[in-house]
Amino acid sequence: xxxxxMKFVPALVxxxxxxxxxxAIALYLEDKxxxxxxxxxxxxxxALNIQIASIVCSGIQPLHNLTLVRFIEQKVGTGxxxxxxxxxxxxxxxxxxxxxxGCAGKFAMGxxxxxxxxxxxxxxFAAVTRYQTDMSNYPTLARLHGQYMTHPAFEAALPDRQPxxxxxG
Amino acid sequence: xxxxxxxxxxxxxxxxxxxxxxxxxxxxxxxxxxxxEYRAVNLLKGEQSDPxxxxxxxMKFVPALVxxxxxxxxxxAIALYLEDKxxxxxxxxxxxxxxALNIQIASIVCSGIQPLHNLTLVRFIEQKVGTGxxxxxxxxxxxxxxxxxxxxxxGCAGKFAMGxxxxxxxxxxxxxxxxxFLLLNT
Numbered sequence: 001x002x003x004x005x006m007k008f009v010p011a012l013v014x015x016x017x018x019x020x021x022x023x024a025i026a027l028y029l030e031d032k033x034x035x036x037x038x039x040x041x042x043x044x045x046x047a048l049n050i051q052i053a054s055i056v057c058s059g060i061q062p063l064h065n066l067t068l069v070r071f072i073e074q075k076v077g078t079g080x081x082x083x084x085x086x087x088x089x090x091x092x093x094x095x096x097x098x099x100x101x102g103c104a105g106k107f108a109m110g111x112x113x114x115x116x117x118x119x120x121x122x123x124x125f126a127a128v129t130r131y132q133t134d135m136s137n138y139p140t141l142a143r144l145h146g147q148y149m150t151h152p153a154f155e156a157a158l159p160d161r162q163p164x165x166x167x168x169g
Numbered sequence: 170x171x172x173x174x175x176x177x178x179x180x181x182x183x184x185x186x187x188x189x190x191x192x193x194x195x196x197x198x199x200x201x202x203x204x205x206e207y208r209a210v211n212l213l214k215g216e217q218s219d220p221x222x223x224x225x226x227x228m229k230f231v232p233a234l235v236x237x238x239x240x241x242x243x244x245x246a247i248a249l250y251l252e253d254k255x256x257x258x259x260x261x262x263x264x265x266x267x268x269a270l271n272i273q274i275a276s277i278v279c280s281g282i283q284p285l286h287n288l289t290l291v292r293f294i295e296q297k298v299g300t301g302x303x304x305x306x307x308x309x310x311x312x313x314x315x316x317x318x319x320x321x322x323x324g325c326a327g328k329f330a331m332g333x334x335x336x337x338x339x340x341x342x343x344x345x346x347x348x349x350f351l352l353l354n355t
Contacts, residue, residue: 028265051241
């Protein structure tokens with residue numbers, strides 16, 4: 001808890017810097033390691049990246065976090081969290097789909113990976129693998145999911161590639 | 170006779186008076202001395218679902234900022250945009266660790282507290298669990314977040330959260346304290 005008093009992962013220790021929260025870590029890495037920037041110089045495009053990241057961080061993910069899902073399962077009833085989560089994902093994905101229709105290329109904001117992709121990829125992955133989200137409603141996001149699954153940096157970050165993932169068999 | 174140049178249009182802030190997300194941006198604009206036009210979006214009347222507003226923010230949330238040809242939703246994105254576009258009275262320090270701490274505290278509010286007492290969730294709990302059941306839930310979320318922030322700023326707080334200058338953590342104003350006390354007293 002000294003690393004993250006909110007008792008959340010991730011937390012990053014970089015020398016004498018100790019940072020919790022994926023947003024704070026991503027922006028810290030952007031400043032400290034400017035190679036391969038994730039945010040464009042153009043202020044409007046930068047703002048769009050941040051806005052999409054925020055939709056994930058504040059508008060979707062907290063509304064299916066473990067605490068809330070358990071609360072709903074216990075207080076409302078078994079299985080009741082599923083329609084709730086699906087509604088939150090649908091709201092967020094519908095908004096992002098509309099926002100990137102005009103600018104998506106190979107990736108969300110064009111042909112280069114940007115911060116929006118970093119935040120969208122795990123959310124789409126979770127929606128597909130854990131919440132049975134029908135991605136046909138969000139064709140751009142569905143296509144991006146395919147891109148992320150074949151990009152080396154994204155592949156190496158997948159949950160089942162991590163040292164603490166349960167081993168199969 | 171030379172005509173005067175037309176003044177640049179003021180940024181327009183779409184806001185609801187009681188929305189804490191809008192409140193954050195109002196503070197940021199005021200601190201930076203930015204004159205802006207206030208346009209109210211009545212959340213209780215559902216004005217956030219008006220097609221015209223949805224063009225500004227497809228998530229149907231306030232705040233939204235229109236600044237020339239820039240259209241930005243989300244208080245975080247707006248705050249960081251203002252920080253770049255209007256560098257007077259900076260809200261983020263140069264030191265990377267202190268900057269990260271500001272962002273982390275802002276994230277605790279934006280992701281760890283406020284969404285867990287937004288109107289949609291509170292209504293859901295009130296309808297599905299029972300009248301009044303949202304209050305202990307909200308109190309727990311606020312307590313978790315406030316306890317974390319209290320521990321994080323103990324070592325650096327001065328007149329304000331991060332010292333003697335107001336920084337991005339102004340997102341934790343008296344609003345949350347008053348909401349907390351309101352809930353306790355309800």
